[in-house]
Amino acid sequence: MTQLTERFERERPHLRAVAYRMLGSLSEADDAVQEAWLRAARADTGGVDNLGAWLTTVVGRVCLNALRARRRHPEESLEVRVPDPILDPAGGTDPEHAAVLADSVGLALMVVLETLTPNERLAFVLHDMFAVPFEEIAPLIERSATATRQLASRARRRVEGQAPAPDPDLARQRAVVDAFFAASRDGDFEALVSVLDPDVVLRSDAGGRSRFTFTMHGPRSVAEQAFTSGRLSPFVHPALINGAAGVVVAARGRALFVMAFTVKGGKVVAIDVLADPDRLAAVDLSRL
Numbered sequence: 001m002t003q004l005t006e007r008f009e010r011e012r013p014h015l016r017a018v019a020y021r022m023l024g025s026l027s028e029a030d031d032a033v034q035e036a037w038l039r040a041a042r043a044d045t046g047g048v049d050n051l052g053a054w055l056t057t058v059v060g061r062v063c064l065n066a067l068r069a070r071r072r073h074p075e076e077s078l079e080v081r082v083p084d085p086i087l088d089p090a091g092g093t094d095p096e097h098a099a100v101l102a103d104s105v106g107l108a109l110m111v112v113l114e115t116l117t118p119n120e121r122l123a124f125v126l127h128d129m130f131a132v133p134f135e136e137i138a139p140l141i142e143r144s145a146t147a148t149r150q151l152a153s154r155a156r157r158r159v160e161g162q163a164p165a166p167d168p169d170l171a172r173q174r175a176v177v178d179a180f181f182a183a184s185r186d187g188d189f190e191a192l193v194s195v196l197d198p199d200v201v202l203r204s205d206a207g208g209r210s211r212f213t214f215t216m217h218g219p220r221s222v223a224e225q226a227f228t229s230g231r232l233s234p235f236v237h238p239a240l241i242n243g244a245a246g247v248v249v250a251a252r253g254r255a256l257f258v259m260a261f262t263v264k265g266g267k268v269v270a271i272d273v274l275a276d277p278d279r280l281a282a283v284d285l286s287r288l
Helices: 002-023 026-042 051-072 095-101 107-113 118-129 134-141 145-162 170-186 189-194 219-228 230-235
Strands: 087-089 196-205 214-217 236-241 244-251 254-264 267-274
Touching: 002 026, 002 051, 002 118, 026 051, 051 118, 051 134, 107 118, 107 145, 107 254, 107 267, 118 134, 118 145, 134 145, 170 189, 170 219, 170 230, 170 236, 170 244, 170 254, 170 267, 189 196, 189 219, 196 219, 214 219, 219 230, 230 236, 230 244, 230 254, 236 254
Parallel strands: 196 267
Antiparallel strands: 087 236, 196 214, 236 244, 244 254, 254 267
16 A cells, blocks of 8 residues: 555646646545545555556546536526736746646636536547546547547637747736736826737636626727726736736735636636636635
8 A cells, every 4th residue: 555655646746736627626626636645555456557547547547537527517507707817926936837738728728628528628628738638538538539539629619719839928918917907007098908918818707697797708808808807907916827927916915816817829818717706715825
């Protein structure tokens, strides 16, 4: 058992990364990894040649069951669901977050993953993000390898269409985000519009059926929404949100909003906002 424990602990960061991409929840990801450990401890793994690959499929199965259960008992509103953001100081990413955030898992990508069916999400995450062969994924969803490949392809098209890869230069991202808030603070509407992509999307998740849960498209609509929040400018704190430039709006030690920006080609193409007070209450601001 000691040897299994040691091998499992070496795999834990990888398994947590798989579970986070599957579930979009840090606490649920930890629960899924723990369930995988319990299953491994009960199983005869002596004949398993590649324990890491075996554990990855175990975590995948646990997460798939959790997603299916979520579908049977949906939240009050599923119009927008912003997953748990991973917050770091603007100066750099915490090493413990590095594995979870590998491959630029921005919040916009996570939001799009929330729109996939459980089978699509499993096929895409395991194959495209972790290079698991379709032949190993197919039994998890009781499909053929060909059908599983088609599911991943359909998911890939949606991801590429709705979650473009951000600029890799973090300083360039930050400059655009700073320009966004400077224009909002100064009341310069046209300057604000100028930093927004023509196809910009704003997604806000305030939980339940709140009027602050919505999706908005287009630079002028998004700019008008930003203007209504201009009074919050003194409470804007730069941060890294899932490894990309973003901000936490906080006052009196309490998070009011977490805003993740996707910047591409020098323009903001997506803004994803967590505004759910219940989930924001769990945000630890001490590290920021």
